[in-house]
Structure formats: structure tokens, C-alpha cells
Amino acid sequence: MFGGDPLLSGQVDLAVVLIVLLKVVLVFAFLLVATMLMIWFERKVVGDLQNRIGPNTAGPFGLFQTFADGVKFFFKEDLLPDRAERRVFILAPLLTVVPAFLLFCIVPFGGDFSNGANGTVEIFGHETFLQLANPPIGILFALAMSSIAVYGVMLAGWSSGSKYPLLGSVRASAQMVSYEAALGLSVCAVVLTTGTLDTHQIVAAQAGDGWGSFIPNWNLLVAGIVPFIVFLLASQAELNRPPFDLVEAEQELVGGYHTEYSSIRFALFFVAEFMNSVTMAAIIVTLFLGGPAGPAPIGPGWLWGVFWFFLKVIAFLFLFVWIRGTVPRVRYDQLMDLGWKVLIPLSLGWLLVLATFHVARDQHWNGLVVVPIAAAIALTFFGLLRFAMATAKANRLEGVVE
Amino acid sequence: MGYLGGFLVSLRQIGRKQRVTTQYPKEKAPKPVRVHGRHVLNRYEDGMEKCIGCELCAGVCPARCIYVRGADNPVDDPVSPGERYGFVYEINYLRCIHCDLCVEACPTEAITESKMFEFSFTSRSDAIYTKAELVVDDEGMPRKLPWEDWRPGEDLHTSAWMRATAPAGDARFEGVVGWSGELGYGLRAPEAAQDVKDAITTPDEFVDEHGHDADPHGPVGHDGLSHDETDPHTQGHGGH
Numbered sequence: 001m002f003g004g005d006p007l008l009s010g011q012v013d014l015a016v017v018l019i020v021l022l023k024v025v026l027v028f029a030f031l032l033v034a035t036m037l038m039i040w041f042e043r044k045v046v047g048d049l050q051n052r053i054g055p056n057t058a059g060p061f062g063l064f065q066t067f068a069d070g071v072k073f074f075f076k077e078d079l080l081p082d083r084a085e086r087r088v089f090i091l092a093p094l095l096t097v098v099p100a101f102l103l104f105c106i107v108p109f110g111g112d113f114s115n116g117a118n119g120t121v122e123i124f125g126h127e128t129f130l131q132l133a134n135p136p137i138g139i140l141f142a143l144a145m146s147s148i149a150v151y152g153v154m155l156a157g158w159s160s161g162s163k164y165p166l167l168g169s170v171r172a173s174a175q176m177v178s179y180e181a182a183l184g185l186s187v188c189a190v191v192l193t194t195g196t197l198d199t200h201q202i203v204a205a206q207a208g209d210g211w212g213s214f215i216p217n218w219n220l221l222v223a224g225i226v227p228f229i230v231f232l233l234a235s236q237a238e239l240n241r242p243p244f245d246l247v248e249a250e251q252e253l254v255g256g257y258h259t260e261y262s263s264i265r266f267a268l269f270f271v272a273e274f275m276n277s278v279t280m281a282a283i284i285v286t287l288f289l290g291g292p293a294g295p296a297p298i299g300p301g302w303l304w305g306v307f308w309f310f311l312k313v314i315a316f317l318f319l320f321v322w323i324r325g326t327v328p329r330v331r332y333d334q335l336m337d338l339g340w341k342v343l344i345p346l347s348l349g350w351l352l353v354l355a356t357f358h359v360a361r362d363q364h365w366n367g368l369v370v371v372p373i374a375a376a377i378a379l380t381f382f383g384l385l386r387f388a389m390a391t392a393k394a395n396r397l398e399g400v401v402e
Numbered sequence: 403m404g405y406l407g408g409f410l411v412s413l414r415q416i417g418r419k420q421r422v423t424t425q426y427p428k429e430k431a432p433k434p435v436r437v438h439g440r441h442v443l444n445r446y447e448d449g450m451e452k453c454i455g456c457e458l459c460a461g462v463c464p465a466r467c468i469y470v471r472g473a474d475n476p477v478d479d480p481v482s483p484g485e486r487y488g489f490v491y492e493i494n495y496l497r498c499i500h501c502d503l504c505v506e507a508c509p510t511e512a513i514t515e516s517k518m519f520e521f522s523f524t525s526r527s528d529a530i531y532t533k534a535e536l537v538v539d540d541e542g543m544p545r546k547l548p549w550e551d552w553r554p555g556e557d558l559h560t561s562a563w564m565r566a567t568a569p570a571g572d573a574r575f576e577g578v579v580g581w582s583g584e585l586g587y588g589l590r591a592p593e594a595a596q597d598v599k600d601a602i603t604t605p606d607e608f609v610d611e612h613g614h615d616a617d618p619h620g621p622v623g624h625d626g627l628s629h630d631e632t633d634p635h636t637q638g639h640g641g642h
Contacts, residue, residue, distance in 0.1 A: 048415065048416045049412045049413070049415050049416060050412075051415055051421050053421055053423050322409065322412065322413065323409075326408050326411070326412040
């Protein structure tokens with residue numbers, strides 16, 4: 001179950017259990033603190049982007065604003081609507097929060113990958129990975145957890161016994177299920193390139209130098225830029241972040257699925273949302289930017305791994321906030337169009353092209369022949385898709401428009 | 403730049419010091435001259451109360467937040483010039499919507515509004531202001547209650563919009579004083595004239611070269627008469 005981690009391959013003694021516990025506490029604390037700082041960071045940066053100031057009262061630079069908000073949530077009255085389905089209503093926030101915590105387990109957040117090292121660190125005489133768990137199913141676990149989170153959102157809206165939460169959760173489940181497909185297909189491209197589901201090995205595969213000696217061997221480049229872009233867009237939709245925050249759409253739905261929630265239960269949704277942002281950034285970094293892999297010029301390599309990892313994650317978190325501060329919310333039909341008619345065909349097509357190249361490389365086919373044929377087939381299918389869409393639209397508008 | 407141009411637009415805002423935020427509890431943004439705040443009950447320059455207990459304010463109040471009971475002035479120690487005075491005067495600020503209809507209805511400019519809206523009482527009895535809180539003090543300044551956030555100078559503006567409009571809305575009387583003096587202020591100057599005509603609401607043929615209402619058959623009531631002669635307030639005030 002914990003395959004690959006040298007810590008658990010040998011005899012399991014007390015030290016091993018303690019190390020695992022230490023890692024659990026570390027990851028748990030890191031996630032909580034990171035979420036707290038992420039909320040602050042988001043509010044501060046989006047304030048900057050919009051010529052506002054952002055939180056600046058609680059603590060230096062308003063750093064403790066999230067903490068203050070959290071304390072306030074604890075002391076608020078916890079309302080349970082009369083028409084709510086009690087047990088489901090109480091369960092739903094947990095269904096959202098627990099997967100958000102579990103998601104981070106599989107992310108390697110440190111370790112020395114430079115100069116061919118295998119990314120292990122030594123704690124108390126035991127070799128181990130700087131990652132909580134390294135199951136062989138690896139990245140599938142992330143997809144599974146983010147699917148479970150949909151249940152939290154869906155059940156929250158349904159069990160509230162109120163119509164706006166229900167609308168919000170219907171939107172949410174439709175949106176998250178649609179974008180899960182594009183997300184999964186672009187993960188497939190990465191899995192195809194690296195040949196493994198194991199997140200540690202995905203990072204290890206990206207550790208070396210690529211073309212030349214300075215261009216990194218990241219999947220961002222190796223798998224082509226397309227899966228990365230598809231994953232980035234789909235992850236924003238999966239996170240229900242602007243511009244895809246139709247689930248919450250304050251102007252239309254009073255806050256969506258969590259309208260009826262208050263107090264700490266609402267805080268759980270809120271925390272889960274921002275925790276997922278952090279985790280999603282970490283997963284993007286793992287899949288496409290080599291995670292903690294990077295040069296280690298001086299000092300211990302594992303520390304450099306942690307440094308590179310956080311640098312990349314923060315860059316992506318900034319990108320998330322930047323997208324939020326720039327792009328207005330899309331319409332619901334635009335959201336579905338983007339998901340089904342652009343991202344899914346694109347990632348599917350790219351996956352097939354990648355597979356073709358891999359087969360061609362393995363069979364030693366002539367690249368000069370393979371590339372034009374692949375391009376021709378891809379263009380043909382693109383044309384067919386456009387034709388199908390145009391025909392469908394014409395049929396739909398028949399009788400509506402003169 | 404096409405689709406991605408917007409990202410540069412928002413990115414350029416970082417570090418640009420063009421924020422207009424006012425750090426509210428530390429500093430206050432200047433208030434417009436005609437802001438409606440909490441009321442004051444004004445007094446004449448000799449200290450007499452202006453309120454005559456007519457209850458017009460209570461009658462016109464759409465929120466029914468004003469309670470007035472008039473009483474005959476004591477002969478030896480009158481509270482207001484004239485026969486009657488406001489014996490009880492209460493405004494419930496849990497109900498008041500600050501529409502200023504009471505101010506418009508008042509025949510003696512007794513009730514006007516200050517610009518103070520930053521008050522947060524913590525009990526219902528504090529929310530009901532009586533004469534003790536509403537009547538201006540001996541300097542003519544509003545009384546500052548502990549739950550009200552007054553800053554220096556804010557108490558000077560207690561009735562601006564009353565002096566902003568011409569009597570009966572007729573622009574020909576703009577700048578003509580039609581109100582009585584106040585304790586602490588004397589006869590207040592009219593607000594500066596509006597020099598730009600309201601192009602949207604007033605058709606051009608009704609506006610003269612100064613931007614004033616040029617309609618010869620305009621609002622009735624003041625034609626041919628000097629405003630000072632007809633206004634009851636400027637004369638009536640000395641008569642007690």
C-alpha cells in the first residue's frame with residue numbers, strides 16, 4: 001500500500017511508526033498554515049490587482065486576518081435549518097474537508113532529486129521519501145479524492161432543503177464531473193510520458209536535464225504544453241475558482257451550496273476550498289514542473305527540494321489569484337462549451353498524438369512520415385468535430401431563427 | 403495581445419499607489435454637504451427653542467419615529483417665542499430612515515439634520531433620543547453622546563441643505579436668505595449658487611443665460627414681492 005517508500009520496505013519498528021506520525025503531523029500542520037496564508041495571500045494580491053488594500057488590520061500586514069475570521073466562525077451560532085436532512089447536512093462539510101486533507105498525502109514536497117539522487121532523506125537512520133504516502137496508484141488517488149469532494153458539495157446543496165443551495169449544487173456537480181474528464185485525460189498524458197502513476201517516480205522522471213543542459217526535463221515540455229494548459233484550466237473549474245465559480249455565483253445564488261451553512265460548518269467548506277487551491281497547485285507542480293526536483297548548488301539537497309517545491313507552488317498560487325483578479329465569470333453555457341467542446345477533445349486528441357509518437361519511437365518508425373500523418377489525421381478530426389458542432393447548432397436554431 | 407491582454411492590465415496595478423481607500427476608523431472621508439444624519443433641535447440666537455410643538459414633523463414622518471407633545475409656554479419663563487413649545491420631543495433612531503421630510507415640514511426650521519450617522523447604541527432606550535439629546539447646547543452645537551463618533555469640525559454642519567435650495571424651489575430666490583438665525587451661528591449664509599444648469603431636467607427654453615429658471619409664469623407665491631418682507635420666520639423670531 002505504501003509501495004516504493006524505502007521506509008516501509010524493511011522491518012516496521014517503533015521508529016518507523018514515529019516517523020510516519022511525524023510526517024502526518026507535519027503535513028497536517030503545513031496544510032492548515034498554508035491554507036491560512038493562502039487566504040491572506042489571495043485577499044492581499046487580489047486587492048493589489050484591483051487597486052484595493054486588502055486586510056491590513058489584524059497583525060502585521062493583516063497576516064492574522066484569517067485566524068481572526070476562524071475564531072469568529074467558532075463563536076457563531078450553528079444553525080440547522082428545519083427542512084434540512086440533518087445527518088447529511090452535518091456530514092457534507094466533512095466529506096469536503098477530509099478529501100482536501102487526504103489529497104496532499106501523495107504530493108512529494110521535498111527530497112534531493114539533483115544529480116541522479118533518488119529523492120530520499122534519512123531520518124533517525126531510516127531512509128524515507130518526503131511525502132506522506134506513496135501508493136502505487138499514485139495520481140489516481142488524487143482524482144479519486146477530488147471526485148469524493150463533489151459528493152460533499154452535492155449533498156450539502158441537496159440536504160439544505162432550500163432552492164438556491166440545490167441550484168448551486170446541481171451546477172457544481174455538473175461542472176465538476178465535466179471537468180474531471182478533461183483533468184483525467186491530461187493526467188493520462190503525463191502518465192503516458194513518464195510511464196508510471198507513482199507520484200515519486202513522476203517527479204524522479206522529471207529530475208534530469210532535458211535538451212541542452214539548462215532546459216529542465218519537465219513534463220510541461222516533454223508532454224507538450226497542451227496537457228499542462230488543459231490541466232490548469234480544468235483545475236480552476238474543478239476548484240470552483242473564478243472565472244468558473246458559477247457554483248457560488250454570489251450575485252445569482254446567494255453563495256450556492258453553502259448558503260444555509262453557518263459557523264464552523266461553513267468554515268469547513270471555506271477551508272476546504274482554499275486547501276484544495278494549495279493542493280491543486282502542488283499537484284500541478286508535481287505533474288508538470290518536476291515538483292521538488294531542481295539544482296542543489298550548496299548545502300543539503302533535500303532542503304533545496306523543499307525550496308524549489310514551495311517556490312513553484314507559490315508561483316502557481318499567484319497565477320491562480322491573478323486569473324481570479326483578471327477574468328470575469330463565464331456563463332454557464334460557455335463553461336460547458338469550454339469543457340466538452342474544447343478541453344476534452346483537445347486533451348483526448350493530444351493523448352492520441354502522444355501515444356502515436358511513443359509507439360513510433362519504440363518501433364523506430366520514420367519521424368518524417370509519422371508527424372505529417374499524425375498532423376493530417378488530427379486536422380481531419382478537428383474539422384469533423386467543427387462540422388458536427390456547426391451542424392448541431394444549425395439544427396438547434398432551425399425554426400428559432402429565420 | 404488578444405485574450406491575454408487583460409492579464410497585463412491587472413498585473414500593472416500591482417504596486418501602483420492609486421488606491422482611494424480611506425482608512426475609515428482612523429480617518430473619515432469628507433461628507434457631501436447634503437448628507438442626512440441624526441437630527442438636532444435648533445435654538446434662536448437668544449437661546450429660545452425654535453420648536454413650537456406643532457407636530458407637523460410627526461405627522462409627515464413615514465417611519466413614524468417622531469413623537470411630539472406640545473404644551474403652552476409658561477408665561478413667566480417661555481421656552482420658545484410664541485404660544486406653544488415642544489414639551490416632549492422624541493425620535494426613535496431604530497425606525498428613522500433619515501428622509502428629512504420632518505425637516506421640510508418644519509415651519510420654524512426647528513428640526514434639521516446634522517451629518518452624523520456614525521452612532522451605535524447598544525440598548526433600545528439609547529436609541530430613543532429625547533429633547534435632552536436633540537436640543538443643541540448653549541453654543542448651538544449638537545450634544546455629543548458617548549456612542550456617537552464626532553470628529554473635530556463635524557458638528558459645524560447641522561443644516562446645510564436647508565440653506566441650499568431657494569424658497570419654494572424657485573431659482574429666482576437663489577441666494578436670498580429665507581431663514582432665521584441660529585444660536586451659535588447667527589444668520590447663516592446661503593449655500594453657493596449652482597452655476598451649472600441641470601441640462602437633463604430643465605429644457606433650454608426655460609433657462610436664462612445665467613442658468614436660472616427663466617419661466618415668467620413660474621412657481622406662484624413669490625412673484626413681485628421681496629422675499630424678506632414676506633418670510634414669516636425672519637420677522638416672527640423677534641416677536642416673543
